[in-house]
Amino acid sequence: MSGSVIEIIQGKAKPKGDDRDKSGDKDDKHKEKAQAGATEDKVEPPAGEQTVAEGRASQPEVCDGDVKEEAIDDEPVVIGRAVYEHPFIVRLCHWMNAVALFVMVGSGLQIFRAFPSFGAKIPQKDLLHWPKAFAIGGWLGGALQWHLTFVWIYLGTGLLYLGYQLFSGNYCQVLFMPRDIPGVWPMVRHYFFFGPKPPVREAYNPLQKHAYTTVIGLGVLSVLTGFVVWKPIQFSWLGWMMGGFHYARIWHFAVMWAILFFVLGHLVMVILHGWNNFLSMLTGWKKDPEY
């Protein structure tokens, strides 16, 4: 990180309009549109804490990234706070995993279509007929190719993520600890019962930590149950803990739905929290965080 600090200090010294040649016509058009609305932000050139407060007040405008960027470009003295929230490995794993999870679920559902039941083969009672449109691979063999290819990407990013979090100490950011318990109820009250918003003190609130810690656990379970379905004999001891091959298949399916439930909630929250928050998972940096 020290590298980027130096970079930023040097950046201050550079003349403005430095990036102008790189931005295309598209940006110029935005600029014209933006000029009127965004001037408010740059009228006063406050420094330090005041800017942070300003940024918080004008949160909805920040959502329109393009507009704000162009407007402020002419005024490099405006200082805001930026926090490097998501380290590179975390972001890399997040997006690799997003793709891998999409393929694993899609191909998994196509595999499930081959025998959509958890009962006997004779007589077969189908549990649900999953539409082919929401499946990957086209047929059982094709789906198995996708599933048995992307499992290694899924597993690889999972191990990289866990290893990084553990050895870097960054896990403190995400791991739900006993000290987070008191903060859960106020957060639930805020999210679901229109309660007051508890003060934000760190990147993730207690409920977020709870969700992320749970889904990391579910990710581990998805791999373990999957390995038992794939190799019930070589992993017979694991299978025994899950109640045997037959139950491992049910667990594997249940874990998938639990992960999908998380993904649904995750996407809703990402949409609600807007562009600035979303960008931070791509760039690592969050502009004017609430804490």
Add this chain to the structure above:
Amino acid sequence: MKNNDLKMNEKQFRRVSRRELLKLTPVLALGAFAVPKWQEGLLKKGLGFSDWASARLFRPGHMATTFSNSDLTPFAKFPINGYDVDDPGVIFENWTLTVSGAVQKPGEYTLAQVQALPRFRQNTRHVCVEGWDVIGRFGGARLSDFLQLVGADPTAKFITVNCADDYYESLDMATALHPQTLLCYEMYEQPLTREHGAPLRLQIPTKVGYKQAKYLTDLKVAHVLDRVGYWEDQGYSWFYGL
């Protein structure tokens, strides 16, 4: 942690953001799977890697779980998966198993010769690639005993079989020598029925269902695999060990 919490103006913010964003370009490599021209090859590589991992995870001395008679799926509810026909019409009196390849004693072997080898009976789980599973009672001679009888070259890597219904399969030598891998002529202590592959089939508890070829007619011990298997040629995994 202070290094991660900085004051900066918009331009500086954009600069660091852009640079950090560019670091994520490796993720785009996954897009290769969306290119129709590369997709098949990449998935084949992925499946091949899984097979490689499967072979390494296979433990020759590790037995498949065996079950008590009360756990058995009733014979009537043991599915019959016909590839071509349920009964290719094998004439039992004329049937022999043709043995060839890296063996000292190639030639025709009768069912009586197979049955003269020590008989083993086991209640094991039969897992279909589709996802269903049943527990059956199987009896037969160990394939390893038969390979010894025909004087198979212990350094050979593969066993390939052909079937009366034109099905074909192949096995790695480690699995072929596994004590639970049977040349099966019995189910539920009765002679194998035609639907289940009479007179002789493979029964391999450590492999998925489609590896367990029925109506065997030819068995070859091979150093090099010339034909993989019927379903493998459609795109299924070759090793598929359980």
